[in-house]
Amino acid sequence: MTGSANEHHTARSDTPLSGTDPIDAVDAPSSVSRLTGQDRNDPGAVKDLTKESESYTHGHHESVLRSHRRRTAANSAAFLLPHLLSDMTLLDVGCGPGTVTVDLAERLTQGSVVGVDASDEVLESARGLADAHGTKNISFEHANAYQLPFEDDSFDVVFAHQLLQHLSDPVAALREMKRVARPGGFVAVRDADYAAMAWYPESAELTEWNMLYHEVTHAYGFQPDAGRRLASWVRDAGFDPDTIEPGASVWCYATPDDRSWWGGLWAERCTESNFAVQAKDSALADDVALEQLAQGWREWAAAPDGWFAVLNGEVLARA
Numbered sequence: 001m002t003g004s005a006n007e008h009h010t011a012r013s014d015t016p017l018s019g020t021d022p023i024d025a026v027d028a029p030s031s032v033s034r035l036t037g038q039d040r041n042d043p044g045a046v047k048d049l050t051k052e053s054e055s056y057t058h059g060h061h062e063s064v065l066r067s068h069r070r071r072t073a074a075n076s077a078a079f080l081l082p083h084l085l086s087d088m089t090l091l092d093v094g095c096g097p098g099t100v101t102v103d104l105a106e107r108l109t110q111g112s113v114v115g116v117d118a119s120d121e122v123l124e125s126a127r128g129l130a131d132a133h134g135t136k137n138i139s140f141e142h143a144n145a146y147q148l149p150f151e152d153d154s155f156d157v158v159f160a161h162q163l164l165q166h167l168s169d170p171v172a173a174l175r176e177m178k179r180v181a182r183p184g185g186f187v188a189v190r191d192a193d194y195a196a197m198a199w200y201p202e203s204a205e206l207t208e209w210n211m212l213y214h215e216v217t218h219a220y221g222f223q224p225d226a227g228r229r230l231a232s233w234v235r236d237a238g239f240d241p242d243t244i245e246p247g248a249s250v251w252c253y254a255t256p257d258d259r260s261w262w263g264g265l266w267a268e269r270c271t272e273s274n275f276a277v278q279a280k281d282s283a284l285a286d287d288v289a290l291e292q293l294a295q296g297w298r299e300w301a302a303a304p305d306g307w308f309a310v311l312n313g314e315v316l317a318r319a
């Protein structure tokens with residue numbers, strides 16, 4: 001790739017930067033607990049994975065929640081829906097503000113749903129949504145994906161949407177999801193793949209944004225190109241390979257309304273969300289550079305022929 005992984009994004013570069021090459025981990029800020037495969041394999045290394053969610057890249061700024069709140073069972077869990085029976089029990093791990101969770105509960109009319117997340121703030125929002133909908137067969141609990149507070153074999157379905165990309169050890173989380181799913185039950189995961197995102201018109205700022213996103217997430221030990229790796233992680237977690245159904249689906253934003261929403265929220269996320277904080281804490285970008293990226297997003301949103309596609313990997317497997 002043209003740009004160095006350690007490049008400090010201080011201003012618009014005249015050098016085209018490729019945002020599509022996965023970048024190996026760059027130096028993390030000293031306050032960050034980096035978690036690597038080597039650590040996982042080192043029995044002497046003690047890493048408290050339960051603290052890791054504090055490094056969640058996006059945080060829960062309003063611009064982030066504006067993105068998550070657009071999600072429904074239809075646009076985010078279509079691969080799972082044909083397998084649901086109305087009396088099933090379902091666990092949604094990393095449920096965020098709960099729009100998908102509530103939607104799933106409304107489909108499981110004789111069953112029940114539990115949403116868990118490591119953020120109390122976002123769980124409050126999810127509870128408020130369920131109350132507003134009058135959804136009764138749902139509850140939300142604080143829990144960490146690495147240590148789910150449930151007995152073995154508790155759920156018919158265990159689902160995680162856009163979670164594994166934010167974990168340094170997604171295989172450990174998948175093992176935990178498998179543990180709480182009943183034998184023969186479903187584990188369903190879906191994650192975006194940042195290197196596979198595509199857009200038009202070409203934009204140096206969006207290319208640089210994508211590259212910076214890779215640098216920041218790698219600095220904190222996360223894998224933004226999760227979509228393509230899901231099937232591999234599921235195999236590593238010990239699922240029967242014969243039950244693994246890998247697939248993919250796309251979110252596409254190209255209408256004026258969608259462009260305004262998607263471009264607008266990313267413009268704000270570039271300067272206001274935890275992503276901006278982490279980019280600066282990691283010395284990977286400064287305010288000037290982040291504002292340039294935000295301006296690039298606003299220009300993309302205003303382009304009448306603007307088009308953006310998010311490729312999502314998805315996997316359904318049997319516990």
Ligand SMILES: C[S@@+](CC[C@H](N)C(=O)[O-])C[C@H]1O[C@@H](n2cnc3c(N)ncnc32)[C@H](O)[C@@H]1O
Nearest residue numbers: 053056068094095096117118119144145161162
């Ligand atoms: C990208 S959001 C996805 C939210 C929701 N699933 C959706 O698609 O709208 C990821 C969520 O995972 C949560 N999270 C991050 N690390 C976690 C962990 N270790 N355990 C539980 N939740 C975690 C974050 O707080 C955040 O709400």
